Amino acid sequence: MPTEPLTPERILAATEEVLRRHGAAKATVVDVARALGVSHGSVYRHFRTKAELRGAVTKRWLDHTTELLAEVVAGSAAPAAKLRLWLATLFEAKRHKAGDDPELFATYTVLTTENGGVVDAHIAELIGQLTRILDEGVRQGEFESADLPVTARAVFEATAHFHDPVHAPEWSRPGAEQAFDAVVALVMRGLTSR
Incomplete structure (x- = not known):
């Protein structure tokens, strides 16, 4: 019976499972290779280092x-509705x-600390998405923004209180939804074209 080819995606899926089982401190490339039934050298052919794999x-x-x-x-939502939905989707995710x-989640909190460049690129991408929504709103006269x-x-x-992992313990507390709604309403008022 032919085995499935070793791909970066398979390695990453196995790495996630190994991280779930062992945590960031104890998970090794050998553990990932063992989970895939290959040698650790096979994993290193796709990811040159443990740090690259973790990134x-x-x-x-x-x-x-x-x-x-x-x-x-x-x-296709209007920019104001799209911005609200974007913020709510980020919070919910x-x-x-x-x-x-x-x-x-705790394991990935450790990994994001190790991989600042990956996190910075992620944040830049999210801010780019926000910029596109705001640009659409300015062009349609819903928002004002000089920059x-x-x-x-x-x-x-x-x-940030609703998406930065440092605040995660507060997200399930009573009143979190109301606090989120209040912050979003304040942001929306600040952006609204007068």
Whole structure:
């Protein structure tokens, strides 16, 4: 019976499982190779170092959120509704990651600390998405902004309490939804064209 070819995607899926089982501190490339039934040299043919593998699995994890948000950006909603939906989708995605699998979320929190460049690229992509929504809103007369990238970063930072993993323990507390709604309403008032 032929075996499935070893691909970067298979390696990343196996790495995620190994991280879930062992945590960031104990997971090794040998563990990943063992889970795939290959030698660790086979894994190194796709990812030259353990750090590169950990960076790639971190990017894959962050990309799941980016893809959800890209669908919102591509949608046909009016810019104000799109911005609200984008912020709500980001909050919900982060809450699910933190609440559905807390051990894996803790592991990825460690990995994102190790892989600052991957995180910086992720944040830049998210701010780029926000910039596109704001640009659409300015062109349609819904929003005002003298400098779209600066405004997009300000929106991202103003809502950080609802997407930065450092705040994850607070996302499931009573009143979190109301606090989110209040911050989004404040942001929307600040952007609205007068």
